[in-house]
Structures are given as C-alpha cells and as structure tokens.
Amino acid sequence: MSRLVRMDRTGHTTLAEWSPDSPEAVEAAVQAFRAELDRGYFAMVSTGPGHADHVTELPVDAELVILRLPIVGG
C-alpha cells in the first residue's frame, strides 16, 4: 500500500493511500496530490539512502510520497 503524507502541525497527516491496481484509489491520491501542490507544498520521494527527488506528478509505484513546505534562509 502506497501513502501520501503531508508534514504538518500534527507531525504528519496521511492524505491518501492507494494500490497501483486500484484506479479509484489512485485517482483520489492524484487529486489530493495536486491539491497540496497547488497549496505550495513540494512532493518528495526517497530514491535510495541519502537521496530524494522532487516530483510534480504522483509516482504511483512509490511506497511513500512526502509533502514538505519550501525552506528559506534564516
């Protein structure tokens, strides 16, 4: 089961869960994914130890997609 999580004030919130073979669940996840990108979040997927990539389309096969806010110099 794949998960779309958003890091927020609760620690993190699971916005969607899906299996690649469930079109309805995938579509719901895609909608949730796009809505969060529209709100200014960046989506990240781990691509191995110490590696992560930004994604702008929901990677359906990814196990975990994490939404983060932009960082700024302090």
Next chain:
Amino acid sequence: MSAQALPETAAVPWRTRVDGARLRQRGALWTATTAAHVVPFVAAGVLLVVLQPLAAAVTVIAFAHAWVIPELYAARGANVLRPVRRDPRAATAHTTALGLLADLVDHAARDRLATTGLVVEPGRLGTWVVGERGAVLLRGRRAFCYCVGVPDPTLPPADRTAHLLLALRADEQGFATVANLAFAGARWRVRRRLAPAMRPALRIP
C-alpha cells in the same frame, strides 16, 4: 544526493551556486575577517605592555576582546543547531514527527538522532549535521553553519529537521545556496558552544 535543482533556489537568483571552490573562498574570507578582528587587539595589547608595563590591565582587556569576538561569531554559528522551544501541548505531534524522521534515516543515524537530537548526513561537499534551525557542513577541521528553516511556527521540531533533510537530499548545493551562512570557522569553536549531548555529532571524522 540528487542531481535535481532545489526549487527554492529560484527565490535567490542573485546567489552563486555553492560548490567546493565557493566554500573554500567563503572559508578563507571568514578566516581573513577573524584575523582582521583579532590581530589589531593582540598587536595593540603587546605594544601597550612593551611601551608601558603599567598598562598590563589594558593589555588583558585587549586580549579578551581578541578572544571574545571569534567566540561570539562561533556562538552565532552554533545557534543553528540549538533546538527550538518545545510546546508541551504539541508533544504528541513531536513524537509523530520523530517517527517519520527516524524512518528517513538508517540505524546509525537513528541512534545518533536519539542521543544528540541531530541528523548526520554524508554528502558530496562534506558531512552535514542537520538540526531544527539549520545545518552545519563539516569539511575537514572547518564547520560551515547554515541558518535555514521552514516559515511555519506550528510545525513540530522533528518535522523541521525532516524538511531540511529532504531538501538537502534533493540538492545539497542548492540547499547551501538557499541557506544563510552564519559562521565558517574551526569546528571546535562551534562544538564547545553546543549542549554536551549534541557535541558528539560534530566529532564525525
């Protein structure tokens, strides 16, 4: 680390992308600045005591200035690893966030996170020590302290670290470009300004 450019770099187009050469340049500049602060005080102190031994007290004050100024800079650098104030009402959120952060790192880093509260992440530019308010890049004996964060005061502390860690993993050079350099100098200067529990994180070879 990924080859993708960090999207946040678009917000700072005037900044030169940080690489090894740029770090060497910034490090040398910090050393020169420190010397410019320290040498006049030391020289004045020595000159005073040579010309007038009774002015030894003034010499001591001059030497103290020469010591304190680099220490103040180092303290500013160490601040990037100081934890943010904990909100007791958000303890559950912090625990939840800590679980996600622990899932992002390997066993050794997880153990270090548990004892120091910091994530140690190897990179191409050096070894990064990531905290809640920023990160320190360790290159040889030098530490580059970067102040960087997420402008959302409601985020639990561990989520702040996770934000920085993910951004760092996506684009290490972009991360260093977006962040503000608070201090560059001897690693020991930064380490001694940290809480004892955090110091082992800066002892990475």
